[in-house]
Amino acid sequence: MKRIVVVGGGAGGLELVTRLGHALGKGKNKTEIVLVDRSRTHIWKPLLHEVATGSIDINNDGVNYRAHAAKHHYQFQLGNVTKVNPHAKTITLDSLSDDKGHSILPERDLSYDTLIMAVGSISNDFGTPGVADHCYFLDSHKQAERFQQALLNHFLRVHQEGPDAKLKIAIVGGGATGVELSAELFHVAELMKAYGMPEMSGKRIHVELVEASGRILSALPERIANSAAKELTRLGVKISENTRVVRADSNGFQTADDKLIEADLMIWAAGVKAPDFIKDIEGFETNRNNQIVVRGTLQTEAFDDVYVIGDCCACVQPDGSFVPPRAQSAHQMASLVYDNIKGSLKGKPLKEYIYKDYGSLVNLSNYSTVGNLMGNLMGGSMFIEGRIARFVYISLYRLHLIAIHGWFKATIVMAAQKIGKVVKPKLKLH
Numbered sequence: 473m474k475r476i477v478v479v480g481g482g483a484g485g486l487e488l489v490t491r492l493g494h495a496l497g498k499g500k501n502k503t504e505i506v507l508v509d510r511s512r513t514h515i516w517k518p519l520l521h522e523v524a525t526g527s528i529d530i531n532n533d534g535v536n537y538r539a540h541a542a543k544h545h546y547q548f549q550l551g552n553v554t555k556v557n558p559h560a561k562t563i564t565l566d567s568l569s570d571d572k573g574h575s576i577l578p579e580r581d582l583s584y585d586t587l588i589m590a591v592g593s594i595s596n597d598f599g600t601p602g603v604a605d606h607c608y609f610l611d612s613h614k615q616a617e618r619f620q621q622a623l624l625n626h627f628l629r630v631h632q633e634g635p636d637a638k639l640k641i642a643i644v645g646g647g648a649t650g651v652e653l654s655a656e657l658f659h660v661a662e663l664m665k666a667y668g669m670p671e672m673s674g675k676r677i678h679v680e681l682v683e684a685s686g687r688i689l690s691a692l693p694e695r696i697a698n699s700a701a702k703e704l705t706r707l708g709v710k711i712s713e714n715t716r717v718v719r720a721d722s723n724g725f726q727t728a729d730d731k732l733i734e735a736d737l738m739i740w741a742a743g744v745k746a747p748d749f750i751k752d753i754e755g756f757e758t759n760r761n762n763q764i765v766v767r768g769t770l771q772t773e774a775f776d777d778v779y780v781i782g783d784c785c786a787c788v789q790p791d792g793s794f795v796p797p798r799a800q801s802a803h804q805m806a807s808l809v810y811d812n813i814k815g816s817l818k819g820k821p822l823k824e825y826i827y828k829d830y831g832s833l834v835n836l837s838n839y840s841t842v843g844n845l846m847g848n849l850m851g852g853s854m855f856i857e858g859r860i861a862r863f864v865y866i867s868l869y870r871l872h873l874i875a876i877h878g879w880f881k882a883t884i885v886m887a888a889q890k891i892g893k894v895v896k897p898k899l900k901l902h
């Protein structure tokens with residue numbers, strides 16, 4: 473039996489493996505469809521800053537891969553892929569141990585006929601000294617949960633120390649992650665009032681958002697950045713633009729002009745790269761962000777049987793730039809690779825990927841949502857904010873739920889999440 477292996481069940485990989493499972497994973501001539509992920513649970517990555525603040529609980533909103541696989545005609549293998557050998561057509565999964573270091577599974581190889589690399593991206597600290605040791609990152613739900621625990625502990629401390637105590641948080645990177653996290657922090661500080669800390673509020677936190685370039689949200693139109701900056705400033709966020717961080721230590725961030733940005737909690741959200749193991753794969757061409765260079769069909773330069781989608785894919789656009797690492801790119805690439813795998817089985821010519829930018833939205837927690845929508849009907853880009861922007865932002869997550877569960881179950885999941893918000897605490901408090 474032929475085997476298709478998808479490595480990485482994120483925004484792109486899980487949508488793809490679900491569609492492949494339904495189309496090819498059942499019936500008389502079925503293909504074996506396998507998803508490999510290092511985590512047991514999927515959470516849509518654009519929600520990670522909400523996991524980090526406790527607004528979302530992975531136990532309620534995460535999707536268990538094994539249960540999902542059983543319903544959608546694919547197999548799930550838990551494992552961290554450390555090597556790919558495209559010549560031998562194998563991937564290597566690292567040995568697996570429990571929390572106490574007891575071995576569960578040894579290192580093992582898995583062969584494939586077709587491979588899809590969908591391992592996403594990790595934060596890029598550009599080798600800045602001290603960052604790896606002193607900062608939190610939002611690359612996975614485990615890291616986001618670690619930050620959430622630290623945040624809760626600091627709220628406890630500040631509450632105990634009395635009304636003059638403040639929690640200092642510094643975030644490096646004024647992209648969507650840093651901006652959305654800044655706003656979310658004020659929201660949770662206000663919510664803590666209802667959970668035994670009546671004197672807690674946004675006034676008890678000091679958030680500094682540090683950006684090396686001239687403005688926050690530098691990849692988005694200036695009007696969106698201005699609107700977001702206005703709202704963040706209103707909340708009390710200190711925005712430090714043109715500020716380059718050169719070192720991190722236990723006191724905070726040291727800047728290029730020799731200033732110390734003091735912080736109790738430090739988050740690094742400045743730029744992404746594909747995981748480091750990728751650059752060591754013999755036969756794959758990679759760019760300086762470790763992303764795998766692909767042809768228009770999303771196959772690697774040298775191997776027809778390896779496709780790459782999402783943040784780890786270096787797909788050049790007609791203007792010479794790479795397709796941006798976004799959930800919408802991962803979703804579109806998953807759709808194209810699905811068509812190409814099905815087409816190739818029928819001997820049809822493969823399609824070429826063209827990135828369609830439908831716009832960008834930045835959600836400033838409950839306070840505001842700003843962004844732009846792109847489309848021929850609008851004759852280019854249209855600025856939106858407020859309720860309409862919030863509705864479109866939420867719709868993107870809903871579309872992902874529909875892609876991985878189907879209409880019926882996605883509707884039930886959404887209803888359950890709404891009910892959960894009424895009957896459960898508004899925050900994860902443990």
Ligand SMILES: Cc1cc2nc3c(=O)[nH]c(=O)nc-3n(C[C@H](O)[C@H](O)[C@H](O)COP(=O)(O)OP(=O)(O)OC[C@H]3O[C@@H](n4cnc5c(N)ncnc54)[C@H](O)[C@@H]3O)c2cc1C
Nearest residue numbers: 480482483484510517518553591592782783797798799802
């Ligand atoms: C806080 C935050 C907010 C964001 N907001 C937005 C937004 O509003 N709009 C937008 O378009 N984009 C947003 N993004 C970016 C978006 O999340 C990514 O572009 C998107 O998730 C990429 O999808 P992907 O499938 O390539 O990778 P991911 O969704 O990151 O999935 C990668 C998967 O691969 C697995 N994996 C990684 N390495 C290995 C390995 N070695 N072995 C096995 N499994 C592995 C991971 O566990 C994960 O499940 C945001 C990102 C963050 C962090």
